[in-house]
Amino acid sequence: MTGTPGRVLVTRGGETESVHLVDAVVVGLRSGEEARFGDPERTAFWRSSFKPFQALPIAADGVARALGWGPRQLALAAASHAGTSVHVQLAVSMLADAGLGPADLECGTHPPYDREAAEEVLRDGRSYSPLHNNCSGKHAGMLALAVHHGWPTAGYIEWDHPVQERIRRGLDRWLGVDPLALVWGRDGCGVPTACLSLRRMAVAYARLGRAAAAGEEAPAAIVDAMRAHPELVSGPDRPGTRIMEVTGGRLLAKGGAEGVFCAAGPTEGWGLALKVRDGASRAAGPALVATFEALALLSREEVERLAGIARPPVLNVAGAEVGAIEAELRPVTGPATGQP
Amino acid sequence: MTGTPGRVLVTRGGETESVHLVDAVVVGLRSGEEARFGDPERTAFWRSSFKPFQALPIAADGVARALGWGPRQLALAAASHAGTSVHVQLAVSMLADAGLGPADLECGTHPPYDREAAEEVLRDGRSYSPLHNNCSGKHAGMLALAVHHGWPTAGYIEWDHPVQERIRRGLDRWLGVDPLALVWGRDGCGVPTACLSLRRMAVAYARLGRAAAAGEEAPAAIVDAMRAHPELVSGPDRPGTRIMEVTGGRLLAKGGAEGVFCAAGPTEGWGLALKVRDGASRAAGPALVATFEALALLSREEVERLAGIARPPVLNVAGAEVGAIEAELRPVTGPATGQP
Numbered sequence: 234m235t236g237t238p239g240r241v242l243v244t245r246g247g248e249t250e251s252v253h254l255v256d257a258v259v260v261g262l263r264s265g266e267e268a269r270f271g272d273p274e275r276t277a278f279w280r281s282s283f284k285p286f287q288a289l290p291i292a293a294d295g296v297a298r299a300l301g302w303g304p305r306q307l308a309l310a311a312a313s314h315a316g317t318s319v320h321v322q323l324a325v326s327m328l329a330d331a332g333l334g335p336a337d338l339e340c341g342t343h344p345p346y347d348r349e350a351a352e353e354v355l356r357d358g359r360s361y362s363p364l365h366n367n368c369s370g371k372h373a374g375m376l377a378l379a380v381h382h383g384w385p386t387a388g389y390i391e392w393d394h395p396v397q398e399r400i401r402r403g404l405d406r407w408l409g410v411d412p413l414a415l416v417w418g419r420d421g422c423g424v425p426t427a428c429l430s431l432r433r434m435a436v437a438y439a440r441l442g443r444a445a446a447a448g449e450e451a452p453a454a455i456v457d458a459m460r461a462h463p464e465l466v467s468g469p470d471r472p473g474t475r476i477m478e479v480t481g482g483r484l485l486a487k488g489g490a491e492g493v494f495c496a497a498g499p500t501e502g503w504g505l506a507l508k509v510r511d512g513a514s515r516a517a518g519p520a521l522v523a524t525f526e527a528l529a530l531l532s533r534e535e536v537e538r539l540a541g542i543a544r545p546p547v548l549n550v551a552g553a554e555v556g557a558i559e560a561e562l563r564p565v566t567g568p569a570t571g572q573p
Numbered sequence: 574m575t576g577t578p579g580r581v582l583v584t585r586g587g588e589t590e591s592v593h594l595v596d597a598v599v600v601g602l603r604s605g606e607e608a609r610f611g612d613p614e615r616t617a618f619w620r621s622s623f624k625p626f627q628a629l630p631i632a633a634d635g636v637a638r639a640l641g642w643g644p645r646q647l648a649l650a651a652a653s654h655a656g657t658s659v660h661v662q663l664a665v666s667m668l669a670d671a672g673l674g675p676a677d678l679e680c681g682t683h684p685p686y687d688r689e690a691a692e693e694v695l696r697d698g699r700s701y702s703p704l705h706n707n708c709s710g711k712h713a714g715m716l717a718l719a720v721h722h723g724w725p726t727a728g729y730i731e732w733d734h735p736v737q738e739r740i741r742r743g744l745d746r747w748l749g750v751d752p753l754a755l756v757w758g759r760d761g762c763g764v765p766t767a768c769l770s771l772r773r774m775a776v777a778y779a780r781l782g783r784a785a786a787a788g789e790e791a792p793a794a795i796v797d798a799m800r801a802h803p804e805l806v807s808g809p810d811r812p813g814t815r816i817m818e819v820t821g822g823r824l825l826a827k828g829g830a831e832g833v834f835c836a837a838g839p840t841e842g843w844g845l846a847l848k849v850r851d852g853a854s855r856a857a858g859p860a861l862v863a864t865f866e867a868l869a870l871l872s873r874e875e876v877e878r879l880a881g882i883a884r885p886p887v888l889n890v891a892g893a894e895v896g897a898i899e900a901e902l903r904p905v906t907g908p909a910t911g912q913p
Binding site for chain 2: 243245246247248250251252253254276277278339340341342343352355356358366416417418419420421422423428491492509510511512513516549550551552553555556
């Protein structure tokens with residue numbers, strides 16, 4: 234059922250300059266209903282919102298136990314990190330734990346997302362490396378999984394490498410569908426990423442959160458690690474990090490490229506997925522917080538503390554506020570279509 | 574009259590990942606008709622597509638003649654440049670010609686758009702400066718206008734400064750409306766920018782191009798300067814630069830922030846304006862070239878040479894092609910609503 238999409242308005246001097254359209258669905262609400270706006274059947278690549286599931290085998294197969302990895306390492310394995318020195322050093326140590334080094338990473342190089350960190354690298358006469366890639370923790374985890382099982386490390390990003398096969402095995406439990414029935418593409422960091430409906434993403438997050446809340450070992454290890462170390466999962470002032478910080482880890486939130494965002498309330502049992510149709514990440518945070526607020530999934534105090542994510546200012550180059558980004562959306566609540 | 578908007582699809586592995594919606598209108602076609610898709614009455618801030626008009630007083634008031642400025646300086650005064658050393662050195666010399674320096678710029682500082690140039694600054698132990706701001710040439714021109722007329726230079730970016738008043742004076746000729754009847758906002762670089770319909774933008778470009786083609790001094794100086802130095806107006810491989818290069822200066826093209834693009838065929842007499850509704854600049858080039866192609870405003874050879882602008886690849890971090898950006902649009906031709 235397709236409804237009116239959410240809108241995120243970018244204003245300048247009181248006028249609307251640009252508009253983003255957003256689809257979303259929240260499944261597993263306490264009422265037994267689901268909430269949605271736009272088209273929950275719309276498909277999108279899962280991108281980095283897939284990461285908690287890509288990290289599961291590290292906990293499930295005993296890699297973390299064997300290497301002495303705790304919540305910090307597991308959080309980074311599920312992270313889209315900002316490339317600060319904290320993130321980079323942790324990735325280095327994870328590779329070293331597996332007997333490997335940065336040269337084994339196949340994620341490619343991009344500057345740290347954190348602008349200060351990026352500038353510092355060049356000022357210090359160093360160069361960007363795959364360690365700065367926001368996915369370096371995920372890749373370190375994948376490499377450790379390969380070493381643990383005695384698989385070759387080269388080519389671990391390829392579709393038919395045992396690492397990627399292992400990640401796909403067991404996905405049907407979360408997705409409710411054989412992963413081979415989905416369309417897959419290549420993610421920005423080179424690994425396979427699935428194309429699936431927002432409803433399926435939301436169901437997967439609801440199921441993962443519930444499994445963690447029920448104390449199941451591997452899901453709890455990943456979900457609790459992310460909620461315990463939100464600053465490792467993304468970076469300062471990023472929507473996912475702020476939401477997990479402000480809620481004291483009651484919520485799980487993980488964004489992805491092209492305007493995808495997923496979240497879960499593990500104890501409450503719900504799962505959420507949204508996608509900005511045009512792929513703009515600037516619209517995802519405002520849409521996410523507005524959805525939480527509309528469905529009373531945040532307390533009033535939490536909403537207030539997330540004002541900077543819900544309504545970020547548009548600044549000009551000199552730093553003056555010339556407008557704002559703000560969501561206008563109204564979730565419709567109704568009978569659940571899927572089974573979370 | 575509102576029609577179906579153009580669509581720009583961002584694909585990954587053959588699937589559509591994100592979609593941009595685009596409105597556009599082309600006025601003053603040889604047939605006497607106009608072409609459009611989406612809503613030509615939609616309003617948007619003109620942003621940097623306003624720059625040729627902001628540069629006109631430099632030619633009209635004799636500033637360029639007095640300072641010995643030729644096409645290179647006039648092109649930079651109308652530019653959204655990439656901040657390479659060529660752009661920066663020219664901006665420095667323009668300020669020096671007016672007896673001023675970088676400290677007089679009120680545009681604020683951002684890193685050069687050109688990534689190599691940005692990295693070089695930091696590697697060399699230097700800092701970003703207002704000279705790297707893509708608008709530094711425009712600001713140097715505004716400052717020279719102030720000095721020429723004996724106006725104070727401080728505060729030249731403010732609404733009621735004589736420089737901005739001078740720029741607004743005479744705009745009604747191009748816009749067909751008193752500029753004070755429009756809503757204005759503050760642009761990224763601090764100066765006033767108008768909010769107006771796409772049709773009005775297109776009419777303004779058609780009129781400017783025709784005035785230039787008719788040999789009127791100030792319009793010809795600015796328009797010819799931009800077409801003679803496309804690499805100064807933007808930067809390597811940017812849509813506007815490539816379009817002016819490939820057409821050997823037959824077309825004028827100038828993009829702006831938030832997905833605005835304007836163009837003109839001065840000899841042919843038409844003017845074009847488009848806006849990506851969500852503000853994504855990545856969609857503007859493909860939509861622009863597809864519109865030109867649909868209306869036969871480019872030769873087949875020019876279309877082929879612009880393939881990299883019309884259908885840029887989506888690359889992953891490691892540089893592998895994982896998708897593409899491509900426009901799907903069908904302009905509707907009909908009786909002209911406005912009078913170009």
